[in-house]
Amino acid sequence: MTHHPSISESRIGSWHDAPAGIGAPVDTIDTPALLIELDAFERNLAEVHAVIQTAGIAVRSHGKAHKCPDIALRQIHAGAVGICVQKASEAEAFIEVGVKNILITNQVVGVRKVERIARLAAHAHMGVCVDNVVQVHQIGAAARRHHVAIDVYIEQDVGAGRCGVTTHAAAIELAQAIQTYSPALVFAGLQAYHGKAQHLRTSAERTQAIGSACDKVRDMIAALKVAGFEVNAVTGGGTGTYELEAESGLYTEVQPGSYVLMDNDYGKNTPATDTPELQHVLHVLCTVISVSSTHSVVDGGLKCFAVDSGLPRVVLPGWTVKGVSDEHTTIVPAPGTPALKVGDKIRFISGHCDPTVNLHDWLIAVRNGKVEELWPVSARGAVF
């Protein structure tokens, strides 16, 4: 192997190469840069946790959205019982800073990955999801080899149509397989996340979807009970539906992630009347690098904004995004809009926060127009 130190390595490791200094005005931040508006961040964090805690259940914030240990520690300080992740390598970034309770809300397949999880289980309470006995055998063997205990949640497909068992028989088979690895594996409960429901636009549609999910979960709990397996925990829910799972009387834990960032897609949801309206926290700051009579161009493109949920939105009256290419976003003015100048700094809101954060090394926490903290996106690119 030819090994070169990476530019990412040297940039993250060096104070000098951080995109701004503490206390610097926002307009001096090197771009493209991800800004966290701290007032909105703290408000969303407090309000969502209050709704969940009032309902008497646990919040386990999802770290896949932010991949940032500094945010995870603030979520735990605000009452989260632990952090969810999607990947074993993400778990490492959080455990490294002292997070003690991690649920991987995903099926984990492969010897390297289950070994990684079993090693981590010596440092933190670890949980994983399964929907196939192959996964149980892999994680069970690893847990035994490392003399650790790992929580296993059976994932139930409650409407997303992706992973998860759809029959009671399959769940019972999994519970039995988990039991054969006791005490290395512990049947911890059900993972029942309805991903598709998160982005249904009206409160009525989301209420119906989560009602249907609850019916499926209730039947599953009953079937497992008949087979001799008690379900002590049901976990699921996201930023779009967390209040519905919280008030269901069935879920014991919810897993919101985007609530501390937000994006255009979640911004299109109409909240229920009794639910806090979440504010946009995450902004992408760009610099105008080229101007013409018809359009202007900024210094961030596809390597700065994820576009799977639509183009970013420019936060500047009279301007709209025309297109995004690898390194550029082209914006066009409405008639009569004052022209921009090369060097102007402009904010954008991304279509989808999770994959947008994953493109950046730093989150720059700002308040009142100044940089307050610099947070590394330590689990950026942690795909394993």
Next chain:
Amino acid sequence: MTHHPSISESRIGSWHDAPAGIGAPVDTIDTPALLIELDAFERNLAEVHAVIQTAGIAVRSHGKAHKCPDIALRQIHAGAVGICVQKASEAEAFIEVGVKNILITNQVVGVRKVERIARLAAHAHMGVCVDNVVQVHQIGAAARRHHVAIDVYIEQDVGAGRCGVTTHAAAIELAQAIQTYSPALVFAGLQAYHGKAQHLRTSAERTQAIGSACDKVRDMIAALKVAGFEVNAVTGGGTGTYELEAESGLYTEVQPGSYVLMDNDYGKNTPATDTPELQHVLHVLCTVISVSSTHSVVDGGLKCFAVDSGLPRVVLPGWTVKGVSDEHTTIVPAPGTPALKVGDKIRFISGHCDPTVNLHDWLIAVRNGKVEELWPVSARGAVF
């Protein structure tokens, strides 16, 4: 600032955490992983460089596509006069391994960035593009402060409708501004890249587009000559059109990037009859983590594939990609297709190589089903 060592840092820095060992069979690589098929890579590299060198002009391969110093060094070994990048921070990754000639094919705006470039100019021959006098003043002041000389190319909009001057008067004004900073700035020529032409599907459409670009460049050269400025270099062209610029008699240098990787988008172009048909080099290897009667799910999603140019294509007869979410891709079988098993490894070809590579830390160079080399994507995430 709270600084935590990043997971990316530790993964890149550690042999143990590389996704595979040298010599390992492809099926043992940890996933999701980016594979480079070395036979196809070497064939594309040799064939494209041969076309360009036969035309008697220079090839300056574009590093924004691969962000990988190991590839840049192979391109230079195969005759490239230097490397193009889009960002100052990308240039650092290539200069670190000894690349001595870098052109930033982009407008660079901001004090931090021009300082970075001027510092790099002490280690490598550096060029930048301009389309506004503000950029000339910024880079000129930095070059003077650091007592270096930097090549400046005037970018002309030859049809892409993004950056670049559209009038002769604007170009002459820029040439004059560059001259005022002599010898710190050197007017090096024209950047005339027609981005939109790269993805026109037929050879006839691309020929027409580059013909039109050449007309614009020819007029611009004449206008600058009348104003007293000799144009000694014209650089541009990409993987879709390089042979047209090469045979134009006008361009002195071409800038292909994707040719060493390829993607579904470029795969849709019909090559000219006298041009090498480029092969897909870049594959994304994923593992099946969940199977059902209707679909299977693999362990890579939006954080593994860029989807701006469409969904990835699965390289397995009878299967098609149904959808991609943050961490999952769902594939569905045609009737009668044999089922998959949890743990099966499957290859995909991404819609767009540049932003896909930018999501990964490693390129795994394979030949005949085995890992031959591991190449870090050192400039991954270098957005500044």
